[in-house]
Amino acid sequence: MDSSRFRSSSNRSTPFETDHHQFGFLIPRISRRYRSLSFDSGLRLIVSLSGNQRSESPTRLVMSTSAPSSDRKIVTGPAGYVLEDVPHFSDYIPNPPTYPNPLQDNAAYSVVKQYFVDEDDTVPQKIVVHPDSPRGTHFRRAGPRQRVYFESDDVLACIVTCGGLCPGLNTVIREIVCGLSYMYGVKRILGIDGGYRGFYARNTIHLDLKTVNDIHRSGGTILGTSRGGHDTNKIVDSIQDRGINQVYIIGGDGSQKGAAAIFEEIRKRGLKVAVAGIPKTIDNDIPIIDRSFGFDTAVEEAQRAINAAHVEATSFENGIGLVKLMGRYSGFIAMYATLASRDVDCCLIPESPFFLEGKGGLFEFVEKRLKENGHMVIVIAEGAGQDLLAESREQSTTLKDASGNKLLQDIGLWISQRIKDHFAKKMTTLNLKYIDPTYMIRAVPSNASDNVCCTLLAQSAVHGVMAGYNGFTVGLVNGRHTYIPFYRITERQNKVVITDRMWARLLSSTNQPSFMKHDDVKHEPNHSGDEEAGAMKW
Ligand SMILES: Nc1ncnc2c1ncn2[C@@H]1O[C@H](COP(=O)(O)OP(=O)(O)OP(=O)(O)O)[C@@H](O)[C@H]1O
Numbered sequence: 302m303d304s305s306r307f308r309s310s311s312n313r314s315t316p317f318e319t320d321h322h323q324f325g326f327l328i329p330r331i332s333r334r335y336r337s338l339s340f341d342s343g344l345r346l347i348v349s350l351s352g353n354q355r356s357e358s359p360t361r362l363v364m365s366t367s368a369p370s371s372d373r374k375i376v377t378g379p380a381g382y383v384l385e386d387v388p389h390f391s392d393y394i395p396n397p398p399t400y401p402n403p404l405q406d407n408a409a410y411s412v413v414k415q416y417f418v419d420e421d422d423t424v425p426q427k428i429v430v431h432p433d434s435p436r437g438t439h440f441r442r443a444g445p446r447q448r449v450y451f452e453s454d455d456v457l458a459c460i461v462t463c464g465g466l467c468p469g470l471n472t473v474i475r476e477i478v479c480g481l482s483y484m485y486g487v488k489r490i491l492g493i494d495g496g497y498r499g500f501y502a503r504n505t506i507h508l509d510l511k512t513v514n515d516i517h518r519s520g521g522t523i524l525g526t527s528r529g530g531h532d533t534n535k536i537v538d539s540i541q542d543r544g545i546n547q548v549y550i551i552g553g554d555g556s557q558k559g560a561a562a563i564f565e566e567i568r569k570r571g572l573k574v575a576v577a578g579i580p581k582t583i584d585n586d587i588p589i590i591d592r593s594f595g596f597d598t599a600v601e602e603a604q605r606a607i608n609a610a611h612v613e614a615t616s617f618e619n620g621i622g623l624v625k626l627m628g629r630y631s632g633f634i635a636m637y638a639t640l641a642s643r644d645v646d647c648c649l650i651p652e653s654p655f656f657l658e659g660k661g662g663l664f665e666f667v668e669k670r671l672k673e674n675g676h677m678v679i680v681i682a683e684g685a686g687q688d689l690l691a692e693s694r695e696q697s698t699t700l701k702d703a704s705g706n707k708l709l710q711d712i713g714l715w716i717s718q719r720i721k722d723h724f725a726k727k728m729t730t731l732n733l734k735y736i737d738p739t740y741m742i743r744a745v746p747s748n749a750s751d752n753v754c755c756t757l758l759a760q761s762a763v764h765g766v767m768a769g770y771n772g773f774t775v776g777l778v779n780g781r782h783t784y785i786p787f788y789r790i791t792e793r794q795n796k797v798v799i800t801d802r803m804w805a806r807l808l809s810s811t812n813q814p815s816f817m818k819h820d821d822v823k824h825e826p827n828h829s830g831d832e833e834a835g836a837m838k839w
């Protein structure tokens with residue numbers, strides 16, 4: 302193959318020329334339906350398609366070259382319909398061979414009425430609408446397609462886990478192996494040892510149905526994981542040298558950025574290698590998706606720590622149980638664990654600033670609760686109050702982990718000490734017990750609901766890859782499995798929006814003050830334009 306035809310954006314001479322090369326192979330694929338081709342003022346290629354059976358209005362495919370990665374496939378349709386599509390082999394490989402999907406001969410699927418997903422099925426990002434709302438952004442629906450782009454015997458798949466631990470990692474590994482084997486008859490599957498650096502620094506691990514049979518019962522990841530070590534060229538060299546043609550990357554926001562870089566390099570080299578991301582986020586910090594695996598388990602496991610804190614607090618005079626939960630930048634675990642518990646008096650998260658001293662501050666509230674009830678439970682997310690801590694120590698830490706994530710100071714220890722000091726000055730008896738269950742919560746196997754989540758995500762990823770889609774993260778959007786382009790997953794972090802209804806529900810449930818000074822309230826528009834976008838819209 303002439304790989305010079307698939308140049309990266311950095312090699313381009315003029316955008317127009319690149320558009321022509323980049324999308325040249327796409328045009329025959331859609332030419333049965335296109336009415337006209339043009340470039341708009343932003344040099345975006347606009348293809349007007351003939352209406353399909355459902356709608357006779359034209360649909361436009363817009364591929365933006367002004368975007369940094371130049372691979373945005375945007376299809377627009379009537380009434381403000383937008384499809385943010387994912388790349389496909391046929392975008393950059395001329396006439397790739399296809400084969401009938403082996404699922405059509407699979408006993409499990411033969412009784413399913415419509416087992417192949419309709420090509421035109423898409424899932425809306427926003428489901429709360431008004432009569433005059435535009436139809437808005439959609440993502441491609443996940444699931445098996447009639448034709449596949451791999452022959453089973455030709456597949457050499459690999460699985461890698463990156464970033465921190467999360468309940469369910471082993472279940473996803475297991476279900477990718479089972480999905481490839483049972484549904485598509487794939488026999489060659491490798492595990493990459495110890496995260497991204499394992500591609501070029503370690504031997505691979507053989508995976509088959511036997512080796513993965515029991516792994517879902519254990520926490521952690523049988524493959525090992527790591528931070529840092531992402532060297533795109535070395536990784537893609539290793540993929541190429543080993544003859545790997547399917548890459549399944551299980552990891553958080555950083556890992557998905559790494560997956561996007563690998564995909565870009567693969568496309569640049571013109572390789573027929575699929576890259577699929579399976580989002581792993583105990584913090585729930587990945588945007589667009591409802592949630593990923595591990596979160597439900599984390600919230601459930603956190604209850605054990607909160608219960609212990611409650612028992613300790615209620616057993617001593619002026620007892621305070623303080624529990625630190627994970628959540629670097631996003632306080633979802635703390636928020637949901639609080640909402641689930643009923644025993645929490647106060648929840649502190651990174652998104653909601655608070656202060657300690659004076660009227661309306663945390664100390665005043667603690668005093669009030671102790672007076673009213675004689676005890677209280679505080680849940681704090683690890684990323685909360687970092688500004689206060691840095692201020693008091695007159696230094697903000699610039700230390701980072703190997704992936705470039707800021708290393709946090711222990712807010713739980715610090716705030717425990719500050720509360721103790723405050724009450725000591727007032728000569729009030731206080732019994733504060735600080736519980737840090739963070740790593741214990743992360744290390745458990747996934748619960749039943751997360752196991753289902755893992756299975757469906759793994760199967761959806763396998764279907765997408767076999768169908769020739771590439772450079773996507775699989776994710777639940779409004780309860781449906783979808784293929785989401787990497788750039789939508791990596792462009793921002795999902796955070797608790799404290800001006801949304803869910804945080805108000807929490808405040809109403811604990812009856813805690815918001816601790817906010819007027820200036821703290823920023824009515825930031827939600828990036829997706831969707832109220833309560835991202836996780837768990839209730
Ligand atoms: N911008 C990036 N480009 C390429 N690789 C990246 C990028 N950011 C992170 N990575 C790589 O992705 C891997 C995981 O990243 P990170 O440690 O941030 O965890 P994560 O995937 O975000 O998971 P979590 O934060 O939930 O633990 C690391 O090996 C890191 O080198």
Ligand SMILES: O=P(O)(O)OC[C@H]1O[C@](O)(CO)[C@@H](O)[C@@H]1O
Pocket residue numbers: 465466553583584627628629683702743
């Ligand atoms: O100490 P480690 O393993 O780097 O990971 C800690 C971080 O990993 C996470 O569990 C996931 O990002 C965060 O909640 C936490 O801040």
Ligand SMILES: [Mg+2]
Pocket residue numbers: 464553554555
């Ligand atoms: Mg991360």
